[in-house]
Amino acid sequence: MTRLSGWGRTPVAECRVRKARSEADVARAVAEGPMIARGNGRSYGDPAMSPGLTLDMRGMDRFLAFDAETGILVTEAGALLSDVIETFLPRGWFPFVTPGTKFVTIGGAIAADVHGKNHHGDGSFRACVEWVDVMEADGSVTRVTQDDDTGRFGTICGAMGLSGVILRAAIRLRPVESAWIVQETIPVQTVEAAVDAFEARLDVPYSVAWIDCSSGPPTLGRSLVMLGRHARADELPTSKRKAPFKVARPRKLAVPVDFPSFALNRLSVRAFNALYYRMGARNAGETLVDWDRYFYPLDAISGWNRIYGRRGFYQFQCALPLPTAREGLERLLTDISATGLASFLSVLKRFGPDDSPLSFPCEGYTLALDFPAGARSLALLERLDRITLEHGGRFYLAKDARMTGETARAADPRLAAFRDLRQARGWAGHFVSHQSERLGL
Amino acid sequence: MSRSVLILGAASGMARAIARSFAAEGHAIRLAARDPERLKDDRDDLVTRYGVEVTLHPFDALDLASHAGFVAGLPDLPEVVVCAVGTMGTQEENAADPEAGAMVMRANFEGPASILGHLANAMEARGSGTIVGISSVAGERGRASNYVYGSAKAGFTAFLSGLRNRLAKKGVHVVTVLPGFVNTAMTEGLDLPARLTAEPEEVGAAVLKAVTSRRNVVYVRPIWRIVMAVIRAIPEPVFKKTSL
Known part of the structure; x- marks a missing residue:
C-alpha cells in the first residue's frame, strides 16, 4: 500500500498501486476489477486514486x-x-x-x-x-x-x-517559429475592467489574468491581464535570431520543506499580491518572454504545493456562462476578499464556445483559486459553490477534492447521464476512483 | 571508429532509460533481447525522440553457443556495450529448488560473462571500446534474503574487475555499475526505502556519465557506497545473526 494524494495533498489515502509498462499490464489490471489509471498526479484532489487498484501509467x-x-x-x-x-x-x-x-x-x-x-x-x-x-x-x-x-x-x-x-x-x-512569446501586460483596477479587456482582445491567441483576490472594493478583483502570441523569427532581436528555439535553462528553485501553517496568512498573502501587482504593472506593455516563463511560471519552483504546509490546500475552479459571468465574478470575489483567506494564485480566463459532452469549459469566464485546507476554507468553498450554482456555473473535476455529489449534479446535468451510461456500458464496475465514489458517478 | 552502443537485455525499464541516455547523445543503438518483437515500441521511441539509427537483435544470454555468432552478426563492433541482462527470481524459490537457483546464476553470471568475454576479445583486438556491466550491491555480501542472486552478481562483479585489469592497457575500459534499488518491474511490489531507490532515468544518466568520464565502479546513488561499506564491515559472527 502506498500513501497517495493529488497535487493539493488532500485528501490522502492508502492505495494499492501498480505500474503499467505495457498494454498487457493494463489488460491484467482492468480484468482484476475496480481500478483507475493515474498519470503524473497533477490533478488536485482524488480522481487519480482508486479504492481498488491505482495503475501508474x-x-x-x-x-x-x-x-x-x-x-x-x-x-x-x-x-x-x-x-x-x-x-x-x-x-x-x-x-x-x-x-x-x-x-x-x-x-x-x-x-x-x-x-x-x-x-x-x-x-x-x-x-x-x-x-x-x-x-x-x-x-x-x-x-x-x-x-x-x-x-x-x-x-x-x-x-x-x-x-x-x-x-x-x-x-x-x-x-512555431521560435521559443519566444510576445507578452503584453495590461494592469486593470477591477474585475469589471478585466472582463472588458478580455472582450476587447479576443483576437489574441493567448490570454489569462492574474487576479488579486485579497483586494476589496473599490479595487475588487484588480488584475494583470496577460496577453500573448508566439513570436515570429523576424521579431527576435538579432542575438536570438540565430537560435530561435534556444532559451536559457531557468535556475531550478525548490520548496525543500513543508511550510509551517502560519507562514501563509492574511498579511503575507496581501503583501505578496500587492508586490506582484506592482511588479507586473511596472512591466506593462509588450515584452519578450520565453515559453517556460510564459506558460509554466510555477513549474520553475518544484514542489510549490508545499507552501501550503502538510495539510495541503483546496483548489476551486468554476466556469460561469457569459450572460451571468460579470455578476457571478463580482459576487465570488466580494465573498473571498471579505473572508481574507489566503489565495496566492488566482487566475481568471475567458473560455470560448464548447459543446463537448463531458468537458469542463463553457463559453464565459473561469476563475481558479486555492485555499489552505481547513474548516474556514471549507465553509467559504461551500458558499462559492452556491454562488456558482446560482449563476448557472459548473466545476472542474480535475481540481475538485471535496464537492458533494449533490452539488456536482446540480451544477452539471450531464453527470447524471454519464452515470447511467457507466452502468449501461459496464464501466461502473471497472473504472472507479475515490472521486467517482464521492460524487456518485 | 564505430559509434554504436549495444544494449544487452534491452527489454527492461532500466535498459530503456540507458538506451535513451546514449541515443540523446546521438549514438546509433543496437537493442538485443530474447524476443526483439517486444522491442519495436522502444525502437520507435528512440527514433522519434532522437532521430538515431536503431536496430533490433535476438539474443539469448543462456544459449552460450550462439554468442560468437551473435557478435559476428552485429552491423558493426559497438563502441560501447551495456550488459543489463539479469533476473532475480525469488529467494524462496531459489533456495527451495536448486535448479531454479542455478538458472538465476546462469542468467546473472555465466551468460553475461560469456557474451562480454566474446565482445572483450573483439574490442581488445580493435584496441578500443567500453564495456559496462550492470551488477548489483547484492553481490557485495551474501545475505539470507537473496544470496543466490547475490552470489551470481558477486561472480559477475569479480569478472568485471578482472576484465578491467586485463584490458586496462589495451584501450578497452570496463565499468561496473551497482544500481542499488531501482524502481522497475523487477522490484514491483517490494516495499523499498525511497532514499535508497533510484528511478530508471537516474541509472541511465549515471551509466552515460560513467562511460564518458571513464569511471571504474559506480553506485547510482552515492549513499549506497556508505551503506555497503557498513554492511561489509560488520564482523561475520554479528552479521550471521542479522536480518538485512
Whole structure:
C-alpha cells in the first residue's frame, strides 16, 4: 500500500498501486476489477486514486511516431507534455493546447480534457487529439477518432478515466517559429475592467489574468491581464535570431520543506499580491518572454504545493456562462476578499464556445483559486459553490477534492447521464476512483 | 571508429532509460533481447525522440553457443556495450529448488560473462571500446534474503574487475555499475526505502556519465557506497545473526 494524494495533498489515502509498462499490464489490471489509471498526479484532489487498484501509467511513455509534415505525434499515454516540448520545440513544434503545468501526462490531459490560455480561440485539449486507443472494460482496445460518429470520443475526453483506460493517442502539434512569446501586460483596477479587456482582445491567441483576490472594493478583483502570441523569427532581436528555439535553462528553485501553517496568512498573502501587482504593472506593455516563463511560471519552483504546509490546500475552479459571468465574478470575489483567506494564485480566463459532452469549459469566464485546507476554507468553498450554482456555473473535476455529489449534479446535468451510461456500458464496475465514489458517478 | 552502443537485455525499464541516455547523445543503438518483437515500441521511441539509427537483435544470454555468432552478426563492433541482462527470481524459490537457483546464476553470471568475454576479445583486438556491466550491491555480501542472486552478481562483479585489469592497457575500459534499488518491474511490489531507490532515468544518466568520464565502479546513488561499506564491515559472527 502506498500513501497517495493529488497535487493539493488532500485528501490522502492508502492505495494499492501498480505500474503499467505495457498494454498487457493494463489488460491484467482492468480484468482484476475496480481500478483507475493515474498519470503524473497533477490533478488536485482524488480522481487519480482508486479504492481498488491505482495503475501508474508513467511506465508507458514511449513516442511511437512523428509526422514532420502534419505535426502529428503518436505517443503512449504516460509520456509527459514536458517531454513533448523538449523533443519537438527544437524542431519547431509546440503543444496545440497546454495547461498551466508541463508535468502532465498526455493520457491525463485527455482524461481531464485540460484547457490553456488559448481556449477562447482553439478549444480544449481534445481539439488536438486525432485519435485515442482506449482499453474497454472487457480488455479489448478500440481506436476512437475525433470524428467518430458513435459519440465514443466525447465519452473519453473529460471523463476522468471513468470510461476506459487511455493507452495511446495521436496529438497534433502547432508549428512555431521560435521559443519566444510576445507578452503584453495590461494592469486593470477591477474585475469589471478585466472582463472588458478580455472582450476587447479576443483576437489574441493567448490570454489569462492574474487576479488579486485579497483586494476589496473599490479595487475588487484588480488584475494583470496577460496577453500573448508566439513570436515570429523576424521579431527576435538579432542575438536570438540565430537560435530561435534556444532559451536559457531557468535556475531550478525548490520548496525543500513543508511550510509551517502560519507562514501563509492574511498579511503575507496581501503583501505578496500587492508586490506582484506592482511588479507586473511596472512591466506593462509588450515584452519578450520565453515559453517556460510564459506558460509554466510555477513549474520553475518544484514542489510549490508545499507552501501550503502538510495539510495541503483546496483548489476551486468554476466556469460561469457569459450572460451571468460579470455578476457571478463580482459576487465570488466580494465573498473571498471579505473572508481574507489566503489565495496566492488566482487566475481568471475567458473560455470560448464548447459543446463537448463531458468537458469542463463553457463559453464565459473561469476563475481558479486555492485555499489552505481547513474548516474556514471549507465553509467559504461551500458558499462559492452556491454562488456558482446560482449563476448557472459548473466545476472542474480535475481540481475538485471535496464537492458533494449533490452539488456536482446540480451544477452539471450531464453527470447524471454519464452515470447511467457507466452502468449501461459496464464501466461502473471497472473504472472507479475515490472521486467517482464521492460524487456518485 | 564505430559509434554504436549495444544494449544487452534491452527489454527492461532500466535498459530503456540507458538506451535513451546514449541515443540523446546521438549514438546509433543496437537493442538485443530474447524476443526483439517486444522491442519495436522502444525502437520507435528512440527514433522519434532522437532521430538515431536503431536496430533490433535476438539474443539469448543462456544459449552460450550462439554468442560468437551473435557478435559476428552485429552491423558493426559497438563502441560501447551495456550488459543489463539479469533476473532475480525469488529467494524462496531459489533456495527451495536448486535448479531454479542455478538458472538465476546462469542468467546473472555465466551468460553475461560469456557474451562480454566474446565482445572483450573483439574490442581488445580493435584496441578500443567500453564495456559496462550492470551488477548489483547484492553481490557485495551474501545475505539470507537473496544470496543466490547475490552470489551470481558477486561472480559477475569479480569478472568485471578482472576484465578491467586485463584490458586496462589495451584501450578497452570496463565499468561496473551497482544500481542499488531501482524502481522497475523487477522490484514491483517490494516495499523499498525511497532514499535508497533510484528511478530508471537516474541509472541511465549515471551509466552515460560513467562511460564518458571513464569511471571504474559506480553506485547510482552515492549513499549506497556508505551503506555497503557498513554492511561489509560488520564482523561475520554479528552479521550471521542479522536480518538485512
